[in-house]
Structures are given as C-alpha cells and as structure tokens.
Amino acid sequence: MTTERLEHAPADHPRVKPAKIGVLVANLGTPDATDYWSMRRYLNEFLSDKRVIDYPRYLWQPLLQLVILTKRPFTSGANYKTIWNNEADESPLMTITKQQVAKLRDQVARRYGAEVVVEYCMRYGNPSTFDVVDRMVREGCEKILFVPLYPQYAGPTSATANDQFFRALMQQKRQPAARVAPEYFDRPSYIEALATSVERVYPTPDAKPDVLVASYHGMPKRYLMEGDPYHCQCQKTTRLLRERLGWGEGDIITTFQSVFGSEEWLRPYTVEHVAELAKQGKKHIAVMSPAFSADCIETLEEINGEIREAFEHAGGESFTYIPCLNDDDLHIAALMELIGENLMGWIG
CATH class of the missing domain: 3.40.50.1400 (Rossmann fold)
Structure with missing residues (x-):
C-alpha cells in the first residue's frame, strides 16, 4: 500500500x-x-x-x-x-x-x-x-x-x-x-433469507415436515433472568419466520442445544425434544439453526450426529437438516x- x-x-x-x-x-x-x-x-x-x-x-x-x-x-x-x-x-x-x-x-x-x-x-x-x-x-x-x-x-x-x-x-x-x-434477528431481509432457505427444501405447504425445529445455541436460564435478551430474540425470530412462511403455530418450534454443566439452561433442550416429537408421532422433522451465521461444529456434528440419533432412536423416520445461511446471496x-x-x- x-x-x-x-x-x-x-x-x-x-x-x-x-x-x-x-x-x-x-x-x-x-x-x-x-x-x-x-x-x-x-x-x-x-x-x-x-x-x-x-x-x-x-x-x-x-x-x-x-x-x-x-x-x-x-x-x-x-x-x-x-x-x-x-x-x-x-x-x-x-x-x-x-x-x-x-x-x-x-x-x-x-x-x-x-x-x-x-x-x-x-x-x-x-x-x-x-x-x-x-x-x-x-x-x-x-x-x-x-x-x-x-x-x-x-x-x-x-x-x-x-x-x-x-x-x-x-x-x-x-x-x-x-x-x-x-x-x-428481526430484520425483514434476514427473515426472508431464512424463509427462502426453508422453501428451497419444502417448496409447497403440502411438502412441509411434521415439525420444523428452530434450534438455537443454549444458554443458562439464569442469564435470561439477569436481563440477557437472547431468549426473547430467538422466540421472535421463530415467530417472524413462521409468519413469513404462512405456517401454523405448531409447525415451527423453538429449542436450544449445546447444554453444558449442571445448572438449568433455556428449554426445551433440542436433543430431548426431538425424541419427544418422535414419540408423539411426528416422524418427519426438519432442523435449522437461525442463531448461527455459518455452519460449524454445533450444526454439522451436533445436529447431524447426536440430535439426529436421538430422533431416530425414538422412532423418527425422516430427519432433514437445513443448512445455515452461510454465503447465500x-x-x-x-x-x-x-x-x-x-x-x-x-x-x-
């Protein structure tokens, strides 16, 4: 220079x-x-x-x-x-x-x-x-x-x-x-990018999964009680995504992954909840990670490994991971x- x-x-x-x-x-x-x-x-x-x-x-x-x-x-x-x-x-x-x-x-x-x-x-x-x-x-x-x-x-x-x-x-x-x-988290352009990533996999309402799990990285519940806005922002992202897709209230749910230590973290825990979905008869689910801007160990290994295995072990039949937004235009x-x-x- x-x-x-x-x-x-x-x-x-x-x-x-x-x-x-x-x-x-x-x-x-x-x-x-x-x-x-x-x-x-x-x-x-x-x-x-x-x-x-x-x-x-x-x-x-x-x-x-x-x-x-x-x-x-x-x-x-x-x-x-x-x-x-x-x-x-x-x-x-x-x-x-x-x-x-x-x-x-x-x-x-x-x-x-x-x-x-x-x-x-x-x-x-x-x-x-x-x-x-x-x-x-x-x-x-x-x-x-x-x-x-x-x-x-x-x-x-x-x-x-x-x-x-x-x-x-x-x-x-x-x-x-x-x-x-x-x-x-609530910018229309970001929500549009998330929705489009879902629509690429499920282009019509008839093709959508039994449940789309929006899995966010976890955090001790105590942080929420101390004023951290993360939990509320995650919930709003999921709601805005559901509204943009035009899906029903139960079609998309918010869960939290990567629990560490013995204290209570934000619930529901993804790994436990996907197993519960399978037991409830929700045999075809998809999982996405709106909190991650790029695929990483928590998405490529944890979701496609531990979380997928928990769902399938509980009787789930079809598990689809929707990638992070990454370098999508x-x-x-x-x-x-x-x-x-x-x-x-x-x-x-």
Missing part, C-alpha cells in the same frame, strides 16, 4: 497511509487443527471467558485446567475430525467465513470503491481480533465498523466479541473511530444492508 507525506510535515516525519474505512466482521472462532494441543489452546481460551462461564475463577479454573482440559480436547478433536475441511486444512467455519468475506468484499468494492476495506476476525483462535485490528490501523483505517456475525444478541456471543474489539482498540496509540453494528444482501446503514455518515 502506498504512503504519503503530510503537507508541511518535516522531512523525517513518518509516512502516513491514505485514510480508509474498515468493516470488521467477527465470528466465534475455530481451533487451528484437531490435535490435542491445538484443541486445548482453543478450548482454554473459550472456556476461560467470563462471558461464557461466569463462575468464580477460584472455583472454575482448577476444574477447567485439571479435569476438563485433560479430557475434552480428545473428544472435541475427534468430533472436529468428522467435519474437518481436509483439502484446505481448516474447519468449515473458517472456510465459510472466508467465502462470506469474499462476497462482502466484492459488494463493498462495487458500492464504495477502494475506500472501504473488509476484514474478518475470530473471538477465539486465529485470526485474532487483536492482530486484525492492529493490521487495519497500520493500513490506514481511521474508522472501523465492527460487525458480530450473531443475528441474536447474547452476552456469551455478541458481548464478548464486542469486549475483545474494544480491548484491541485499547492497545492502539491512535485509536480509530469505532461503531458496532447491532443484532439483526440473500444472507450477503442482508449483511450488506446492515453494513450500509451503519456506515451512513462515514461514507455516502
């Missing part, structure tokens, strides 16, 4: 990069590999986050370091191996994020030209938020729009991504102006709409 000398600056003044506006999209993260130590580093960073596990450190860290991280990297690594993109040697989440960013860069370049650049980072693992923010600042980004790729806001997802972004800004001598894009259009609104005032 070219640099320029400031007018009236002395000859020894550091050369300055042309001013840019940055769009930084962020997702949860991924291990670098499936071996024990790669998995341990990733899980340690993830499970040490106070937004994710908010137990007192003096109670949680000994359990994490001495028990959980001696065993879980092996099982998690084995699960990741079943979905790993061996050709690119990376997780599907990384592959899909790169595809999303490639399309966003193309759309941003068409609309704004070279003045706006698009980068991506991960809350846990690589590329880290710290490294990417530092690179963007060094490349001349004087304004950065931070876009967490979580449709629904939650403390353990959106908030911790925001925390890390602002920690990264704290390391910069010359901080850029910063904005954070809000959640987009309607999803990219919805994200571009969000980005465009939040760049207003910075660029035309």
